[in-house]
Amino acid sequence: MPELAPSSRPxxxxxLPAFLRRWGISLGSLASGLVTLLVFRRGLPHVGWLVGYxxxxxxxxxxxxxxxxxxxxxxxxxxxxxxxxxxxxxxxGLLLFVLPGYFASTTFDGPTLPFFLVLVxxxxxxxxxxxxxxxxxxxxxxGAALFAFALFAGLNVALPLVGLSPGTAxxxxxxxxxxxxxxxxxxxxxxxxxxxxxxxxxxxxxxLAAWIGRPAIPPAPLHLVGPVVARGVLDLTPVDPVxxxxxxxxxxxxGLVAFTPVAAPAGLRQPIEHRWRHDGRVVSTVRLxxxxxxxxxxxxxxxxxKADFPVAPAGRWTVDVxxxxxxxxxxxxxxxxx
Numbered sequence: 001m002p003e004l005a006p007s008s009r010p011x012x013x014x015x016l017p018a019f020l021r022r023w024g025i026s027l028g029s030l031a032s033g034l035v036t037l038l039v040f041r042r043g044l045p046h047v048g049w050l051v052g053y054x055x056x057x058x059x060x061x062x063x064x065x066x067x068x069x070x071x072x073x074x075x076x077x078x079x080x081x082x083x084x085x086x087x088x089x090x091x092x093g094l095l096l097f098v099l100p101g102y103f104a105s106t107t108f109d110g111p112t113l114p115f116f117l118v119l120v121x122x123x124x125x126x127x128x129x130x131x132x133x134x135x136x137x138x139x140x141x142x143g144a145a146l147f148a149f150a151l152f153a154g155l156n157v158a159l160p161l162v163g164l165s166p167g168t169a170x171x172x173x174x175x176x177x178x179x180x181x182x183x184x185x186x187x188x189x190x191x192x193x194x195x196x197x198x199x200x201x202x203x204x205x206x207x208l209a210a211w212i213g214r215p216a217i218p219p220a221p222l223h224l225v226g227p228v229v230a231r232g233v234l235d236l237t238p239v240d241p242v243x244x245x246x247x248x249x250x251x252x253x254x255g256l257v258a259f260t261p262v263a264a265p266a267g268l269r270q271p272i273e274h275r276w277r278h279d280g281r282v283v284s285t286v287r288l289x290x291x292x293x294x295x296x297x298x299x300x301x302x303x304x305x306k307a308d309f310p311v312a313p314a315g316r317w318t319v320d321v322x323x324x325x326x327x328x329x330x331x332x333x334x335x336x337x338x
Contacts, residue, residue: 050158053094054151060087061147062183084137088126091150095123098157098220104263105218107331110320112218119153122146144184148206152177157220163267166219167325174210178203215326222270222292224321224330225299227260236301244335247314255307258319258332261299268294272329274304275320283310314338 064083071080099119106116125131126146136143155173160166182199210217230238231253238259250256258274274286286304293300304319313336321329 047158047161049097050094050154050161053090053097054154054158057087057090057094057147057150058180060090061180065183087147088129088132091126091146092123094150094154095119095126098153099123101157101220101223102153102218104223105220105329107218107328110328110331111216112328115217118149122149144181148177148181151180152206152210156217160219160221160268161265163265165268165270165325166222166323166327167214170210170214170217170325170327171207174206175203178206215328217327219323219327219329222262222264222323222329224332225261225263227258227321227330227332229317229319229332229334230257230259232305233257233259233303238303242334244337246337250309250313250336255305255309256334257303257305259301259303260319260321260330260332261301262292262321262329263297263299264292264294266295268292270294271324272302273322273324275322276306277318277320278310278313279315280318284308 060083064080064087068080071077102116102119106112125135136146152173155176156169159169159172164172179199179202181202182196185196185198228238228241230242231240233239238257241259242256258276260274262270262272264270269291271291272288274288275282276284276286284306286306288302288304290302292302302321315336317334317336319332321331323329
C-alpha cells in the first residue's frame, strides 16, 4: 500500500512559530511606534521625554563602549547583546518620538525632504531587527554614526523647546552629538586626553557641517498652521483666500497677501522672512518686522503684502517662510493665469 503524502498542516504549524521568532519583535516594535505617532502627532513634543531619551541613550552608549571588551573576555556576550538591543530600542523610541515634529516642518517639494527621508529610513531600520543586525551590527562605524544622528535629531527638536533659536539649535545639537562620541575614543591610542581631543575636533567639524547644511534641515518643531494667499487681511484674518486667480483679478485687487501662522514653542522669539518666487526665481524678500512669539497652538499670525508684481505675472508662484538663519519653515503656493 503506497505511503500517504505528509500533511501540509504540520509545515504550516512550524512556519508560524519560525516567522514569529524572526519577525515578532520587529512587528511589535512597529506597532508600538505607530501608537507613539498617534499619541504624539498633535502639539509640540515634550522636552522632558526628549531629554530622558537622550540622556539614557548616551549613558548606555558610554557604559557599553567602555565595558564591551571586558564583558566579552568574561563570556558575558548575552549582557553585551542585551545592551545593544536596549540602545536599538532607544533609537527606535527617540526617532519615532521626533518624527511627527520633523514631518510638520518638512517642505516636501523643498530642500528639507532628503533629511526627513533619511530620518524615516533610520527609524525603520531600528524597528526591523533582522535588517538592523545585518546592516549595523557588523559595522561599528555605522553604529557610531547612527548614535550621533539620533542624538542630533533629538536635540535639534529639544533645544528650541527651551528657547534656543533653530539656527543655534542646529549648531549646538551637532556639537553635542560630536562630543557624545568621546567614549568611543577614550580607549584609543593617546589615552583620555587624545580621546577628548578627537571628540572636540569631531564636534567642531560636525557643527561646521551642520551650519553649512542648515537649509536642508527642517527647523522642527516650528511649522506653518493653515498658510494661505489672500486678497487681504482684516483683524489678522485672511480675506478672500485663493489658490488660483487671473491676471485681471490680480490687477483689480492691487496685490496679494501671504498669510502664514507659525507654530513655535513657548518662550521662543524667532525673526522670519518671506521670499516670493515666480516660476522658481526669487523676485522679492520681505523681512517681517515682528518676530514670531511661540506658545500659541493656532500659530503666531504673520503676513506680508506684495503689490509690485511684474508686468507679466502669469505663472507659478510660491512664498517661502524662512527663519533668520535661512531654514525653510514652510511654503505657500498659488498660480496666476493669463
